[in-house]
Amino acid sequence: MLTNYKNTSTERFLRYVQIDTQSDPNSSSQPSTLKQKDLSKVLVQELIEMGVKDAHLDEFGYVYATIPSNSAKNVPVICFCSHVDTSPDCSGAGVKPIIHPNYQGHDIVLPDDHSQILKLTEHPDLAYQYGNDIITASGTTLLGADNKAGVAEIMDAAYHLVNNPDIAHGTIKILFTPDEEIGRGTAAVDLQKLGADFGYTIDGETLGSLEDETFSADGVKITIHGVSQHPGFAKGRMESALKIAADIVANLPKDSLSPETTEGMEGFIHPVGISGMVETATIEFIIRDFSEEKLHAHEAKLKEIMEGVLANYPHSKAIFEVFEQYRNMKEVLDKTPQVTAYALEAIQRSGIEAKQMSIRGGTDGSRLSFMGLPCPNIFAGEHAFHGKHEWVSVQDMEKATKTIINLCKIWEEKTQ
Numbered sequence: 378m379l380t381n382y383k384n385t386s387t388e389r390f391l392r393y394v395q396i397d398t399q400s401d402p403n404s405s406s407q408p409s410t411l412k413q414k415d416l417s418k419v420l421v422q423e424l425i426e427m428g429v430k431d432a433h434l435d436e437f438g439y440v441y442a443t444i445p446s447n448s449a450k451n452v453p454v455i456c457f458c459s460h461v462d463t464s465p466d467c468s469g470a471g472v473k474p475i476i477h478p479n480y481q482g483h484d485i486v487l488p489d490d491h492s493q494i495l496k497l498t499e500h501p502d503l504a505y506q507y508g509n510d511i512i513t514a515s516g517t518t519l520l521g522a523d524n525k526a527g528v529a530e531i532m533d534a535a536y537h538l539v540n541n542p543d544i545a546h547g548t549i550k551i552l553f554t555p556d557e558e559i560g561r562g563t564a565a566v567d568l569q570k571l572g573a574d575f576g577y578t579i580d581g582e583t584l585g586s587l588e589d590e591t592f593s594a595d596g597v598k599i600t601i602h603g604v605s606q607h608p609g610f611a612k613g614r615m616e617s618a619l620k621i622a623a624d625i626v627a628n629l630p631k632d633s634l635s636p637e638t639t640e641g642m643e644g645f646i647h648p649v650g651i652s653g654m655v656e657t658a659t660i661e662f663i664i665r666d667f668s669e670e671k672l673h674a675h676e677a678k679l680k681e682i683m684e685g686v687l688a689n690y691p692h693s694k695a696i697f698e699v700f701e702q703y704r705n706m707k708e709v710l711d712k713t714p715q716v717t718a719y720a721l722e723a724i725q726r727s728g729i730e731a732k733q734m735s736i737r738g739g740t741d742g743s744r745l746s747f748m749g750l751p752c753p754n755i756f757a758g759e760h761a762f763h764g765k766h767e768w769v770s771v772q773d774m775e776k777a778t779k780t781i782i783n784l785c786k787i788w789e790e791k792t793q
Contacts, residue, residue, distance in 0.1 A: 384775045438461075580755075
């Protein structure tokens with residue numbers, strides 16, 4: 378167990394969430410919004426003030442920092458990573474964080490919109506928070522626990538390591554990324570400059586969770602070329618691309634293969650955008666599953682549906698394009714089992730039951746793993762993210778910080 382430990386994660390978190398860092402999927406700049414750098418500049422200054430001398434922000438919005446080794450051993454270099462941006466799905470401007478002390482199972486009514494109520498029946502993970510202090514926003518914005526909880530926990534751990542040199546550890550790298558929420562969190566990361574051997578994202582949900590498996594993900598774009606005619610003279614001639622697109626969506630399975638009908642290890646086909654006119658229309662999909670074989674099977678199913686619909690429109694055609702997005706990081710992590718094993722031990726050493734889990738989604742760690750930095754995902758304690766009911770507990774953040782510190786100790790201890 379850790380001694381001489383003074384937690385700073387809550388104080389940091391309450392400050393960080395008040396800085397608007399929402400990313401923008403419609404922007405082509407890097408980072409997608411300059412305001413993400415507002416938090417990153419604060420983080421660099423705080424790291425420098427605590428003695429992390431090389432902390433800096435690059436032009437692409439990445440924060441890099443190093444806590445030098447204090448061990449005589451040749452310990453592998455490990456990195457801790459979180460993202461500074463918040464989701465475009467809900468406003469992150471003017472966040473007013475509120476601490477609700479000593480939760481006892483009651484409804485939490487958010488003060489700026491009394492229709493926003495956190496109920497135990499709707500948020501079952503609250504059942505594990507009795508006696509804890511719950512942090513929410515005020516009801517008009519998201520909170521930003523995804524992923525400012527992780528940012529605060531990494532900063533807290535760095536502060537503790539710098540101020541407790543008796544804790545032996547190898548070289549520790551810190552990486553804060555922009556634009557994770559729009560799928561571009563690793564777009565311009567410099568892994569050579571980072572110089573880490575293994576990594577951990579601190580971006581998970583449930584206390585004690587260690588996620589070493591993600592969806593594999595592709596995007597599909599169907600471009601439909603119909604037949605346009607003057608509507609007054611269209612009988613037997615017009616084949617509307619919009620109607621073809623609508624028919625394709627309408628022919629998707631109703632009781633399976635969709636986000637709203639799947640859970641656990643089940644994948645899905647999900648239309649995320651449709652646009653166009655009579656002559657040309659497009660549908661965009663995301664395809665998800667845990668195995669690449671099933672991913673391709675879902676794509677074949679979608680193509681079969683498209684071709685079945687087109688059979689009713691003999692003069693129209695469609696282009697079916699597949700775009701690889703990310704792959705299940707487990708195939709990389711299974712080659713370096715100690716990365717996951719040490720994380721599980723660190724969680725247990727922090728007095729928490731470790732839970733090895735899969736993510737119905739992706740993380741920066743998924744992409745980093747395939748870029749050469751094996752990188753599972755450790756819990757940050759965030760819940761109900763991307764919406765006004767987002768919450769985190771003070772105690773879960775403190776335990777995440779302790780897990781990070783214990784993980785640094787374990788890597789040093791295990792090195793011969």
